[in-house]
């Protein structure tokens with residue numbers, strides 16, 4: 334009885350901490366070449382933490398990560414293993430290597446600029462705080478840049494995707510199931526061996542105890558669908574001066 338009450342007190346305390354953290358995170362303006370606003374997932378106590386690369390041009394105005402086409406693909410993957418988008422957003426913590434839009438790739442090609450080493454380092458402070466508060470059991474890094482932060486020894490997606498790794502990150506040991514980036518610009522997950530490796534990764538996620546607990550919690554108390562106005566998606570980007578080219582140390586593009 335006492336330990337249950339103590340567990341509830343601890344959970345409330347951690348919820349307060351993660352809520353405060355997200356408030357602080359949203360006020361961050363540490364990177365001069367990043368384009369605000371800061372994009373963050375909901376401040377939820379979660380056993381699962383997803384780590385994306387950085388928001389795209391649509392996510393800032395929408396004020397939620399993975400709000401556009403890549404998100405549609407990724408949430409389609411999750412739905413195929415039993416978790417709807419809104420349930421995931423409310424029951425998993427959605428982080429990223431960098432939380433602000435880096436701007437378009439100044440060299441052209443239609444993609445976004447890859448965050449540079451300084452930006453990644455600065456934003457890792459936020460990740461470290463989140464890991465310390467949440468102590469997640471399962472990490473889902475999405476795309477090469479996120480995978481490289483946790484599993485830097487794995488140079489190729491084919492070495493990382495389709496397996497469950499055990500890694501220590503920011504002083505915390507967790508299971509890591511890497512996923513490819515769901516961007517429409519990437520064909521990796523739609524062609525072999527990527528297609529089969531993605532299927533294997535999703536099976537591993539579906540079998541993970543943290544994922545099964547998420548499904549059980551959702552079945553017991555379903556998350557309401559988001560109202561249609563929850564994620565406005567304007568057609569124009571926030572107005573900011575153009576960014577300059579940056580070297581992408583440690584950064585491996587999608």
Ligand code: SF4
Nearest residue numbers: 361363364432433456
């Ligand atoms: S990218 Fe991260 S560290 Fe840089 S301004 Fe945005 S939130 Fe702050």
